[in-house]
Amino acid sequence: MYSRKKIQEDIPEVITKIWSCQSEDCNGWMRANFSFDHTPTCVLCQSPMTSEERMLPLIVNMNDHVKLSAVVTTAE
Numbered sequence: 001m002y003s004r005k006k007i008q009e010d011i012p013e014v015i016t017k018i019w020s021c022q023s024e025d026c027n028g029w030m031r032a033n034f035s036f037d038h039t040p041t042c043v044l045c046q047s048p049m050t051s052e053e054r055m056l057p058l059i060v061n062m063n064d065h066v067k068l069s070a071v072v073t074t075a076e
């Protein structure tokens with residue numbers, strides 16, 4: 001029997017490039033797959049952000065799936 005929890009544990013984690021807020025008091029971060037041309041500022045506190053890599057479950061890619069389905073819809 002497969003419970004919902006079991007399925008979630010099977011989601012692989014991938015190394016994901018992110019921008020992380022430099023402020024000690026702020027947990028702000030964002031995915032960096034489209035914004036490496038310049039250093040962004042944190043949307044929460046306007047501090048500079050630094051490039052990091054973090055292990056994130058694939059489910060974080062949900063926005064990419066949305067874009068992908070949008071492309072497929074356009075192709076039809």
Ligand SMILES: [Zn+2]
Pocket residue numbers: 021022023026027028042043044045046047
């Ligand atoms: Zn911040």
